[in-house]
Amino acid sequence: MASFSLTLNGKKQTVDVEPEMPLLWVIRDVIGYTGTKFGCGQGLCGACTVHVDGEATRSCVTPVELVADKRITTIEGLSPDRSHPLQRAWIAEDVPQCGYCQSGQIMSAAALLSQRPKPTDADIDATMGGHICRCGTYNRIRRAIHVAAGTPEPVGGGGGKQ
Amino acid sequence: MSTTTLNRRDFIKVTATASAAFVLGFYLPTEEQRMVKIGAFESFEPNAFLSIDNTGKVVITVAKSEMGQGVRTSLPMIVAEELEADWSKVAVEQAPAHPNKYGSQGTGGSASVRRSYDMLRKTGATAREMLITAAAQQWGVDVSSCYAEQGTVVHKPSGKKLSYGALVDTAAKLPVPANPTLKDPKDFRIVGKPTNQIDTPSRVDGTAQFGIDVRVPGMAYASLEHSPVFGGKVSSFDAGNAKKIAGVIDVVQIDEGVAVLATNTWAAFKGREALTVKWDEGKHAGQSQENIWKTFEDAAKNPGSSEHSAGDAAVALGGAAQKVEAAYHIPFVAHATMEPMNCTAHVRGNTCEIWAPTQVPQSAQNEAARVLGIPADNIKVNVTLLGGGFGRRLYNDFVAQAVKISKAANAPVKLVWKREDDMQHDLYRPAAYSVMAGGLDAQGSPVAWTHRTVGASSKGLVTGGIIPPYSIPNISIDSHILDTGVPIGAWRSVGPSVTAFFIESFVDELAIAAKKDPFEYRRSLLGNKPRLKGALELAAEKAGWGKPLPSGRARGIACCESFGSSIAEVAEVSVGNDGVLKVHRVVVGIDCGPVVNPKTIEAQIEGAIAYGLSAAIKDEITIERGRVKQANFDDYRIVRIDDMPKVEVHIVPSTESMGGIGEPGLPPIAPAVCNAIFALTGKRIRRLPIRAEDLRKG
Numbered sequence: 001m002a003s004f005s006l007t008l009n010g011k012k013q014t015v016d017v018e019p020e021m022p023l024l025w026v027i028r029d030v031i032g033y034t035g036t037k038f039g040c041g042q043g044l045c046g047a048c049t050v051h052v053d054g055e056a057t058r059s060c061v062t063p064v065e066l067v068a069d070k071r072i073t074t075i076e077g078l079s080p081d082r083s084h085p086l087q088r089a090w091i092a093e094d095v096p097q098c099g100y101c102q103s104g105q106i107m108s109a110a111a112l113l114s115q116r117p118k119p120t121d122a123d124i125d126a127t128m129g130g131h132i133c134r135c136g137t138y139n140r141i142r143r144a145i146h147v148a149a150g151t152p153e154p155v156g157g158g159g160g161k162q
Numbered sequence: 163m164s165t166t167t168l169n170r171r172d173f174i175k176v177t178a179t180a181s182a183a184f185v186l187g188f189y190l191p192t193e194e195q196r197m198v199k200i201g202a203f204e205s206f207e208p209n210a211f212l213s214i215d216n217t218g219k220v221v222i223t224v225a226k227s228e229m230g231q232g233v234r235t236s237l238p239m240i241v242a243e244e245l246e247a248d249w250s251k252v253a254v255e256q257a258p259a260h261p262n263k264y265g266s267q268g269t270g271g272s273a274s275v276r277r278s279y280d281m282l283r284k285t286g287a288t289a290r291e292m293l294i295t296a297a298a299q300q301w302g303v304d305v306s307s308c309y310a311e312q313g314t315v316v317h318k319p320s321g322k323k324l325s326y327g328a329l330v331d332t333a334a335k336l337p338v339p340a341n342p343t344l345k346d347p348k349d350f351r352i353v354g355k356p357t358n359q360i361d362t363p364s365r366v367d368g369t370a371q372f373g374i375d376v377r378v379p380g381m382a383y384a385s386l387e388h389s390p391v392f393g394g395k396v397s398s399f400d401a402g403n404a405k406k407i408a409g410v411i412d413v414v415q416i417d418e419g420v421a422v423l424a425t426n427t428w429a430a431f432k433g434r435e436a437l438t439v440k441w442d443e444g445k446h447a448g449q450s451q452e453n454i455w456k457t458f459e460d461a462a463k464n465p466g467s468s469e470h471s472a473g474d475a476a477v478a479l480g481g482a483a484q485k486v487e488a489a490y491h492i493p494f495v496a497h498a499t500m501e502p503m504n505c506t507a508h509v510r511g512n513t514c515e516i517w518a519p520t521q522v523p524q525s526a527q528n529e530a531a532r533v534l535g536i537p538a539d540n541i542k543v544n545v546t547l548l549g550g551g552f553g554r555r556l557y558n559d560f561v562a563q564a565v566k567i568s569k570a571a572n573a574p575v576k577l578v579w580k581r582e583d584d585m586q587h588d589l590y591r592p593a594a595y596s597v598m599a600g601g602l603d604a605q606g607s608p609v610a611w612t613h614r615t616v617g618a619s620s621k622g623l624v625t626g627g628i629i630p631p632y633s634i635p636n637i638s639i640d641s642h643i644l645d646t647g648v649p650i651g652a653w654r655s656v657g658p659s660v661t662a663f664f665i666e667s668f669v670d671e672l673a674i675a676a677k678k679d680p681f682e683y684r685r686s687l688l689g690n691k692p693r694l695k696g697a698l699e700l701a702a703e704k705a706g707w708g709k710p711l712p713s714g715r716a717r718g719i720a721c722c723e724s725f726g727s728s729i730a731e732v733a734e735v736s737v738g739n740d741g742v743l744k745v746h747r748v749v750v751g752i753d754c755g756p757v758v759n760p761k762t763i764e765a766q767i768e769g770a771i772a773y774g775l776s777a778a779i780k781d782e783i784t785i786e787r788g789r790v791k792q793a794n795f796d797d798y799r800i801v802r803i804d805d806m807p808k809v810e811v812h813i814v815p816s817t818e819s820m821g822g823i824g825e826p827g828l829p830p831i832a833p834a835v836c837n838a839i840f841a842l843t844g845k846r847i848r849r850l851p852i853r854a855e856d857l858r859k860g
Binding site: 001017018021022025028029030032033034035036037038039040041042044045047074075076078079082087090091094095096097098099100101102103106124125128129131132133134135136137138139140141142 | 228229230231232358359361362363364365366367368369370371372374375377383408409425426427428429431498499500501502547548549550551552578580581761765768769770771772773794795796800801802803804806808809
């Protein structure tokens with residue numbers, strides 16, 4: 001066991017955990033924010049995505065020791081009141097179905113927009129292709145990202161490699 | 163398929179509670195006495211519980227499970243419509259399991275809306291009439307001079323208004339009208355209008371509570387080492403090293419394996435890795451996929467039990483001008499819900515409380531009662547949001563495990579499966595093998611259809627929807643249902659997800675043999691299925707069937723009637739030189755009867771296409787040494803955003819009976835894609851999933 005300090009959603013936290021414990025479980029079980037989800041444990045599905053110093057990071061494969069003293073943002077910290085442009089677009093487009101993967105999807109999309117404010121469909125594929133949604137909300141995800149970015153929406157909702 | 167008659171009388175009860183809420187409860191149904199029995203389901207009874215408090219807040223209790231199909235929105239929409247409620251003041255409450263208060267809480271079979279619709283309308287209308295009567299009494303005016311609007315009652319001549327909140331005390335004391343007047347659907351303001359899901363805001367800020375998010379005081383986190391082979395048992399285990407892992411609290415054995423309890427999920431996973439377990443692998447340890455296919459293919463050489471027969475197919479086939487034969491394989495596939503199986507349970511003496519993402523809360527209650535040997539009344543089941551269901555959560559294996567672990571450890575526990583557990587201990591869509599033959603007359607019309615299918619375990623899961631919708635005079639269908647040792651279960655759209663692949667691929671082969679257009683061929687054979695024909699025509703028209711496409715692309719069509727809805731899909735595909743398939747666009751025509759929430763219809767069809775496409779073009783589940791070979795999303799891949807076709811949904815305006823919507827979008831997608839591949843390449847795909855090597859040129 002070792003003590004680590006990290007800044008989670010703007011708040012300084014100190015946790016006493018195994019150094020290799022993935023950040024996901026520190027967030028969910030030790031600190032108690034449950035918006036970040038467990039999907040695969042291997043960085044394959046994207047459900048656990050958070051921001052580490054602003055970068056989209058798969059928390060299920062990120063040992064806590066690697067993020068000590070870093071700034072971590074989870075879905076709960078993206079905005080205090082669902083006012084992030086992506087959250088507003090997600091609501092306007094009624095994106096989620098079961099909703100389980102959506103925290104991770106939104107966190108990746110937010111990191112994408114901070115780097116590429118006007119993403120193309122290819123940019124969206126490259127970033128969001130790391131996520132799985134079993135409900136199949138992909139076309140609305142694409143649309144919502146375009147809405148939040150103010151870029152033209154694809155006809156029929158689809159897109160990708162045409 | 164079986165029918166059951168419900169004995170329970172339709173009745174309505176009104177209670178005034180201490181908080182002066184006007185509570186209108188319903189036990190039902192009468193109008194829906196026929197039920198389709200699919201998989202684990204015994205019945206599909208609707209239910210509702212409505213309360214209005216003296217502030218005018220309307221709370222609608224939903225006793226069906228929300229798994230992304232939008233039931234917590236659609237069901238309240240129906241009540242609110244007839245109630246003339248202010249939709250912005252409607253709140254939803256999730257019902258815990260109750261043996262009979264809400265009827266069946268089982269959620270599946272695309273049944274929640276269609277089997278609740280009439281009853282929920284009556285619920286809302288009853289309350290509305292009582293509130294109007296209450297206002298008329300308070301004003302001392304004639305009831306007919308009053309009407310309801312947006313949560314208020316209005317006295318038409320004077321324009322006086324009273325809010326529902328001000329009327330609940332009076333309304334609760336009134337007799338319940340037996341036959342309230344329902345609204346004319348042309349006056350609907352909520353039903354039929356695109357409506358966002360009530361749960362959307364909580365799903366974008368991390369506050370939605372799924373089963374995996376449950377925390378109860380003093381709870382331990384548990385992880386269970388299952389037998390790697392289906393049906394295997396623990397023969398011995400050594401927990402010495404596991405107990406040395408920091409955070410591990412306890413190790414307990416249950417029937418299904420060895421559970422590690424810890425102060426967090428990670429420590430429980432680590433503890434599991436440190437376990438040494440010796441298994442008695444049981445009788446399935448030698449099972450393999452090759453053996454399963456060989457067994458199926460051997461069985462298909464002999465007649466099975468009859469599923470359907472018309473005319474004399476053997477004679478007609480013998481006399482046909484042309485005979486077409488084909489055999490198809492469809493693999494095991496996993497549900498792979500995004501939220502892995504989990505359950506929180508707290509056994510305290512002879513009581514137990516459960517928090518579970520389950521599609522069948524009452525079965526969970528009964529299962530826990532059976533496991534613990536205590537009455538079901540002593541068990542409370544709280545239903546959380548479900549991170550996907552698709553049929554997987556019709557089974558309560560994970561609930562039973564959590565209950566057993568809690569009892570053994572004498573502590574509240576949250577059991578969370580790893581993805582690998584979820585992938586390897588699912589109840590899979592059955593693998594199946596079909597041998598088909600068709601006879602055509604000189605004009606190419608089918609005069610005979612024979613279909614022998616061999617599938618893994620439980621009948622309805624393999625043979626549902628096996629009778630073709632087409633007018634063919636001589637039909638013979640038979641089946642062999644074999645136990646492979648692999649657990650099987652209802653998988654989104656169940657039987658039709660298997661049988662539509664066979665039927666819609668083979669009818670396409672018949673059309674090609676007859677040198678007819680596959681759309682026109684189907685159309686000519688759907689004289690007895692006007693709704694399916696209408697859906698087919700709409701899909702073809704909107705897809706531009708017959709019109710030229712850019713070079714390198716082709717269309718395929720398929721249709722299916724399932725869960726009371728008729729649907730057709732046209733898929734547009736291309737194949738790269740490397741054999742990589744791209745599905746560009748899917749155009750859908752559906753007749754699902756009256757529409758409650760068009761947004762839900764679009765989302766569910768799009769979702770069903772994505773789900774069915776994963777099974778058609780990605781990976782399969784295979785068996786080796788009695789074990790599932792695949793473990794995670796690297797070897798069981800799922801359609802992602804860049805694989806997702808454009809989907810266009812067109813709804814046939816319909817006042818016919820209401821159909822389901824969660825599942826019907828699925829069955830046509832695999833055959834539509836395979837038929838498009840044939841149109842493009844001349845290669846007929848008879849085995850799913852479609853592999854790049856099947857499509858490579860040359």
